[in-house]
Amino acid sequence: MRRLQDRVAVVTGAGSGIGLATVRRFADEGARVVCVDLDEVTGTKAAEEAGGLFVRADVTDEDDVARVFRTAFETYGSVDVAFNNAGISPPDDDSILETGLDAWRRVQEVNLTSVYLCCKHAIPYMRRQGKGSIINTASFVAVMGSATSQISYTASKGGVLAMSRELGVQFAREGIRVNALCPGPVNTPLLQELFAKDPERAQRRLVHIPLGRFAEASEIAAAVAFLASDDSSFITGSEFLVDGGISGA
Ligand code: NAD
Secondary structure, three states, rough: OOOEEEEEEEEEEEOOOHHHHHHHHHHHOOOOEEEOOOOOHHHHHHHHHOOEEEOOOOOOOOOHHHHHHHHHHHOOOOOOOOEEOOOOOOOOOOOOOOOOOOHHHHHHHHHHHHHHHHHHHHHHHHHHOOEEEEEEEEOHHHHEEEEEEHHHHHHHHHHHHHHHHHHHHOOOOOEEEEEEEOOEEEHHHHHHHHHHHHHHHHHHHOOOOOOOOOOOOHHHHHHHHHHOOHOOOOOOOOOEEEOOOOOOO
8 A cells, every 4th residue: 555655754763663664664655755863874774775865863953853854845845744753762770769860851852852843843844735744752651651660751752742732733724633653662672772671671561561562663663654644634633552552451
């Protein structure tokens, strides 16, 4: 199915995990993909695979983010989809009593401020077109919290969820849909790194997932492609859970 034929789609965090799987899925669905990452090697590789464009950018830097959307528009003539997905995992001890202010601020910058900047710079193009779909990566922890003490991470994702709801409501009449994607635990380098530090944490997490396993990134990408496409035309301001049932358990 080529539901995104000739749509211009910006993907941040395109070089790895959920971003990379989505780049592949978007390309399969016919999109022109603009791959954004800090990592030049993985980002370039993703863009080559998708026959798209790589823009090296730090999503916490407003000039970089403005350049990303300007480049997408100048190269391909529109900005139809923004998948604002780049993020980092929690610091080692992310409990409220241990997390330092610098670590807290860094997580908010990369996970939350980046989404604010990407929405701010994508919306003017979509507004002119009278159409667009924005998908912001939150997490299941934004909905249910986490017993594993990750205060800065959970708070950042709660912010992404609230911002997506707000923007979804605000821009609905202008044809711009905004949804928060809330994945459960996904088998990506981010999760592997977290569990390598604390293998028991993986087991603890696993027992709470009704489907009995972690998601593959391609399963998350399938949901992103749905939210990006007109198949989800009546969905905006949602918390879109793709979590193996964990939030309902
Ligand atoms: P990942 O580590 O595999 O990929 C993240 C990508 O983002 C990397 O390519 C990295 O270079 C890029 N990146 C990081 N900081 C950046 C910056 N400042 N500017 C530009 N690019 C930057 O991670 P993933 O597991 O694919 O996670 C993607 C998103 O999904 C994140 O927002 C994460 O919080 C969220 N998420 C992940 C899981 C999971 O279990 N893996 C669950 C829920 C939500």
